[in-house]
Amino acid sequence: MLLRRCLMNGQIIRTFFDTRYPLDFAYAWDNVGLQIGTLDKTLTGILITLDVTQDVAKEALQKGANLIISHHPLIFKPLANIVTDSYKGQLIEQLLKSGITVYVSHTNYDLGHTGMNQVLADRLALTEQAVLDPIDDTHGLGRIGRLREPLGLNAAIAYIKQALSLRHARFIGVMDDDTRIQTLAISGGSGASQMHHVKASGADLYLTGDVSYHQAHDMRQLGLRTLDIGHYAEHLFAPALKKELEDYGVNVPIYASNINLDPFTFV
Numbered sequence: 001m002l003l004r005r006c007l008m009n010g011q012i013i014r015t016f017f018d019t020r021y022p023l024d025f026a027y028a029w030d031n032v033g034l035q036i037g038t039l040d041k042t043l044t045g046i047l048i049t050l051d052v053t054q055d056v057a058k059e060a061l062q063k064g065a066n067l068i069i070s071h072h073p074l075i076f077k078p079l080a081n082i083v084t085d086s087y088k089g090q091l092i093e094q095l096l097k098s099g100i101t102v103y104v105s106h107t108n109y110d111l112g113h114t115g116m117n118q119v120l121a122d123r124l125a126l127t128e129q130a131v132l133d134p135i136d137d138t139h140g141l142g143r144i145g146r147l148r149e150p151l152g153l154n155a156a157i158a159y160i161k162q163a164l165s166l167r168h169a170r171f172i173g174v175m176d177d178d179t180r181i182q183t184l185a186i187s188g189g190s191g192a193s194q195m196h197h198v199k200a201s202g203a204d205l206y207l208t209g210d211v212s213y214h215q216a217h218d219m220r221q222l223g224l225r226t227l228d229i230g231h232y233a234e235h236l237f238a239p240a241l242k243k244e245l246e247d248y249g250v251n252v253p254i255y256a257s258n259i260n261l262d263p264f265t266f267v
Contacts, residue, residue: 037101
């Protein structure tokens with residue numbers, strides 16, 4: 001017997017995020033929420049992605065999804081114009097003509113109790129988890145927790161790469177395999193600015209992304225072992241949010257994007 005899906009208005013997405021990841025959780029510099037189109041329509045499907053690109057827009061069309069939920073903002077800074085000769089202008093035109101709405105949940109998701117850093121910590125099966133930089137009893141940036149047993153440095157890195165489905169990572173510090181790694185601190189995305197806070201936490205290894213050359217030198221001087229897992233480690237946003245929306249009762253087809261959005265190829 002075929003199960004029929006009921007018609008569902010897109011405002012349920014606004015309600016979901018207002019309840020779980022309110023927009024006022026986001027940092028002042030961020031741009032989150034509705035960015036293209038409207039939520040006041042019947043949903044035909046939802047595509048969840050780390051970033052919005054032309055390939056992702058095509059994927060949404062192919063799957064019959066008229067809503068894209070992205071972790072990273074399509075429109076980050078105010079646009080002075082929308083010129084359809086440009087890449088972003090073409091993309092916005094493509095989305096509007098196709099009737100595809102874009103909704104963004106970025107730092108409000110990062111700071112959420114069940115958000116990005118919780119997803120990463122759970123994938124690593126960390127015990128004794130706590131918020132690294134809390135804003136209240138349950139919300140805040142980053143997570144700190146313990147592996148079930150201490151591992152040598154190489155074994156710990158291999159475990160992290162496997163658990164987070166990473167092809168590569170950059171280590172900052174002294175590669176001494178006699179070092180035992182058990183307490184991990186995590187800040188998904190770009191978390192180098194938290195290095196002093198992490199050092200004070202006593203973590204054996206810090207996981208974050210987008211560490212610059214000069215920031216890496218600062219980390220070495222601090223004696224803070226860091227594994228730069230890249231920004232693309234946050235691709236786990238898509239399957240995690242898919243499950244959360246389904247559990248919430250969003251009764252339309254929901255897809256985690258299959259597009260590989262990692263812009264880097266290591267040669």
